[in-house]
Amino acid sequence: MILERIESPSDLRKLSFSELETLAHEIRAYVLQTVAETGGHLAPNLGVVELTIALHLVFNSPRDKIIWDVGHQSYVHKILTGRRKQFSTLRQYGGLSGFPKLRESIHDCFETGHSSTSISAALGMALARDLDRDNFSVVAVIGDGALTGGMAYEALNHAGQLGTRLIVVLNDNEMSITKNVGAMAGYLSRLRTDPLYHRSKEEIEEILRRIPNIGPRMVKAVERFKDSIKYLLVSGIIFEELGFTYLGPIDGHNIKLLHQVFERAKMLSGPVLIHVYTKKGKGYTPAEKNPDKFHGIGPFDLKTGVPYSKGPAPTYTQVFGECICRLAEKNPRLVAITAAMTDGTGLSNFARKFPKRFFDVGIAEQHAVTLAAGLARGGYQPVVVIYSTFLQRAYDQIVHDVALQGLPVVFALDRAGIVGEDGETHQGLFDLSYLRSIPGMIIMTPKDQNELAVMLANALDYKRPTAIRYPRGNGNNLVFEYKPESITPGQGEVLREGKDLAIFGVGPLVYAALEAAEQLEKDNCSVAVINCRFVKPLDEDLILKWAEKTGRVLTLEENVLAGGFGSAVLEFLTERGFRGEVARIGIPDCFVEHGAPDLLRRHYGLDAQGIVDFVKAKGW
Numbered sequence: 025m026i027l028e029r030i031e032s033p034s035d036l037r038k039l040s041f042s043e044l045e046t047l048a049h050e051i052r053a054y055v056l057q058t059v060a061e062t063g064g065h066l067a068p069n070l071g072v073v074e075l076t077i078a079l080h081l082v083f084n085s086p087r088d089k090i091i092w093d094v095g096h097q098s099y100v101h102k103i104l105t106g107r108r109k110q111f112s113t114l115r116q117y118g119g120l121s122g123f124p125k126l127r128e129s130i131h132d133c134f135e136t137g138h139s140s141t142s143i144s145a146a147l148g149m150a151l152a153r154d155l156d157r158d159n160f161s162v163v164a165v166i167g168d169g170a171l172t173g174g175m176a177y178e179a180l181n182h183a184g185q186l187g188t189r190l191i192v193v194l195n196d197n198e199m200s201i202t203k204n205v206g207a208m209a210g211y212l213s214r215l216r217t218d219p220l221y222h223r224s225k226e227e228i229e230e231i232l233r234r235i236p237n238i239g240p241r242m243v244k245a246v247e248r249f250k251d252s253i254k255y256l257l258v259s260g261i262i263f264e265e266l267g268f269t270y271l272g273p274i275d276g277h278n279i280k281l282l283h284q285v286f287e288r289a290k291m292l293s294g295p296v297l298i299h300v301y302t303k304k305g306k307g308y309t310p311a312e313k314n315p316d317k318f319h320g321i322g323p324f325d326l327k328t329g330v331p332y333s334k335g336p337a338p339t340y341t342q343v344f345g346e347c348i349c350r351l352a353e354k355n356p357r358l359v360a361i362t363a364a365m366t367d368g369t370g371l372s373n374f375a376r377k378f379p380k381r382f383f384d385v386g387i388a389e390q391h392a393v394t395l396a397a398g399l400a401r402g403g404y405q406p407v408v409v410i411y412s413t414f415l416q417r418a419y420d421q422i423v424h425d426v427a428l429q430g431l432p433v434v435f436a437l438d439r440a441g442i443v444g445e446d447g448e449t450h451q452g453l454f455d456l457s458y459l460r461s462i463p464g465m466i467i468m469t470p471k472d473q474n475e476l477a478v479m480l481a482n483a484l485d486y487k488r489p490t491a492i493r494y495p496r497g498n499g500n501n502l503v504f505e506y507k508p509e510s511i512t513p514g515q516g517e518v519l520r521e522g523k524d525l526a527i528f529g530v531g532p533l534v535y536a537a538l539e540a541a542e543q544l545e546k547d548n549c550s551v552a553v554i555n556c557r558f559v560k561p562l563d564e565d566l567i568l569k570w571a572e573k574t575g576r577v578l579t580l581e582e583n584v585l586a587g588g589f590g591s592a593v594l595e596f597l598t599e600r601g602f603r604g605e606v607a608r609i610g611i612p613d614c615f616v617e618h619g620a621p622d623l624l625r626r627h628y629g630l631d632a633q634g635i636v637d638f639v640k641a642k643g644w
C-alpha cells in the first residue's frame with residue numbers, strides 16, 4: 025500500500041504521477057470503509073481526493089496555508105497530514121473531528137464548519153503575510169455551494185480591489201447538499217459547458233506553457249502574461265472583472281493537470297481563481313448516483329449503500345415536514361424558506377407540493393430572514409426553517425428586519441441543542457440566549473414531536489415574530505398523533521406534582537426530569553415537573569406558584585446557561601423576591617466537542633442520572 029508510506033505531505037513528492045493515481049484509489053477505499061462505520065461527509069470527500077493530493081503536492085503546508093471552506097471535505101487532507109492512523113476515530117468522542125481543528129494538527133490553519141468564510145480568512149492571512157514581508161502562499165478551497173453565501177462575495181470584492189496574492193480554488197461539482205441554486209450556479213455551468221469558454225486540456229497546457237517559469241518577485245513580467253492568459257482564456261469572466269485572474273475550468277480529477285495549474289498559479293502576483301470541476305461522490309456508485317443522500321450520512325452498509333436504521337420513532341424533522349404541508353393546504357398564504365437545506369429541514373415534500381410557495385435561497389441565511397420579512401410585509405406568512413447553529417448568521421436580520429417591525433415570521437430552528445458528531449461548529453446551544461434578548465420574540469421548545477406539531481400551528485396564529493426550537497433525531501413519541509390544542513403564549517403545563525422540589529424544563533429534557541423524579545421519590549424527595557414550553561414569555565404565575573410551594577427550583581435546558589431559560593427563571597424569581605433556592609442545569613461556559621449525543625448528554629449531566637446526581641449533590 026502506498027498510503028501506508030504517507031506520513032506527511034512531503035512524502036507525496038517522492039511519488040510518480042501514476043503512483044499518485046494509485047494512492048487516490050487507496051484513499052477513496054479508506055475513506056469509504058471508515059465513513060461507512062463512523063458516518064460523515066462522504067460524497068464531498070470522495071470528490072476532492074485528487075484535488076487534495078495536488079494541493080499538498082504543490083503547496084508546502086504548514087508554511088503555505090490551505091483553508092477548507094465549510095471544512096466537511098477535509099478528510100483526505102487529514103489522512104495526508106499525519107492523521108491516517110487515527111482516521112477510524114473520526115467524529116467519535118475524543119477522536120478526530122470531522123472539520124479542521126487547530127488543536128489537531130499544524131496543517132489545519134483555520135477552523136471552519138459554517139460556510140463561505142474561507143476567502144475572508146485567506147485574505148486576512150495573506151494581508152498578515154504581506155505586512156510581515158513574507159511570501160508563502162495562501163489557498164482557499166471553496167465549493168460552488170459555499171459560493172452562494174454572501175460573505176464569499178464580500179471577500180472577493182475586497183480581495184479584487186487590494187490585488188493581494190491569494191489563490192481561490194473553486195471546487196465546482198454543481199451540488200450544494202442538493203442541486204446548487206442561484207444565478208451564479210447557472211453561470212458556472214455555462215463556463216463548464218459553453219464551447220466559447222471551455223478549454224481542452226491541451227489548450228490549457230499550451231496557455232500554461234506561456235507563463236514564464238519565474239519567481240513571484242518578478243511581478244511585472246508576470247502581470248504582462250496575466251493579461252495574455254486573460255485574453256486567451258476568458259472574455260468577460262465575472263471573476264476577471266472583480267480583479268482575479270481566472271484559470272479554468274479544469275478537470276479536478278487529473279492530478280497532473282492540477283499540479284501544473286497550481287504550480288503556475290503560485291507565481292502570479294495578484295488574486296487568482298482556479299475553477300476546478302469535480303464529481304461529488306466519485307468512485308462509489310451509490311454516492312455518484314445520489315450525492316445528496318451521501319453528502320452527510322450515518323453509518324451504512326458499504327455493499328448496498330443503505331443506511332442502518334435509526335429507530336422507529338419519527339424524527340422532529342419528519343413531523344415538521346408533514347405538519348407544514350398540512351398547514352399549507354389550509355393556509356394559502358403560508359410560504360416556506362430554507363437556506364440550502366431542503367432535505368435536512370424536512371421541506372422536500374413541501375417543495376414538491378407547493379413549488380411556488382417554496383424558496384431555497386442557497387447558503388444565505390441572512391438573505392433568507394430578510395426575504396421572509398419582505399414576504400411578511402407583502403401579506404404572507406413565512407416559515408423560515410434553519411438549523412439553530414446557522415441562524416446565528418442572521419442575528420441582525422432577526423432583530424432589525426423582523427422583530428423591530430413585529431412581523432409575523434415563524435422561525436423553525438431544527439437541530440437545536442446537542443447535535444453530536446459534527447461538533448463545536450454545529451451544536452445548537454446558543455439560540456435560547458440569542459433570541460431571548462430580542463424584544464417581542466416568542467420562543468417555544470416542544471418536549472416531543474407531537475408538541476412540535478401543536479406549536480407550529482399555534483405559532484402561525486400568534487402573528488408575531490416566533491421561534492420554535494427542536495432537536496435533531498427521533499423524539500419520544502413512537503407514533504405521530506396530532507391533537508389540536510390552543511396554547512396562549514407562555515402557557516406551561518404541570519407534568520407531575522411534588523412538594524420538595526420544582527423542576528422547570530423545556531424540550532425533551534422534561535422526560536428525563538420525569539424519570540429522575542421517579543428515582544428521587546424513592547429517596548423521599550417529592551418532585552414536581554413542569555414543562556414550561558415557552559422560554560419567552562414565561563408562565564410567571566405557574567413558575568411563582570410552584571417555586572413557592574416547594575421552596576426549591578431546578579431549571580433544565582439544552583442550551584448554554586448564560587442568558588438561557590434558567591437565566592430567565594432566575595431573573596424572574598429574583599425580581600419577585602423569591603427566597604428559596606434556585607439551581608440550573610445546562611451547558612457551562614464552553615464549546616461542546618463532537619461525539620454521540622447521548623454520550624455528550626451523559627458528560628454534561630443532561631439526562632435522568634445527571635439530574636438525580638445533581639439534586640443529591642445539592643443535598644435536596
Ligand SMILES: Cc1ncc(C[n+]2csc(CCOP(=O)(O)OP(=O)(O)O)c2C)c(N)n1
Pocket residue numbers: 068071094096097137138139166167168169170171195197199200201304319363364365387389414417
Ligand atoms: C452557514 C451554513 N449554512 C449551511 C451549512 C450546511 N452545509 C454544509 S455543506 C453545505 C453544502 C456545501 O456545498 P459546496 O460548498 O458546494 O460543497 P460540496 O459539499 O458540494 O463539496 C451546506 C449547505 C453550513 N455548513 N453553513
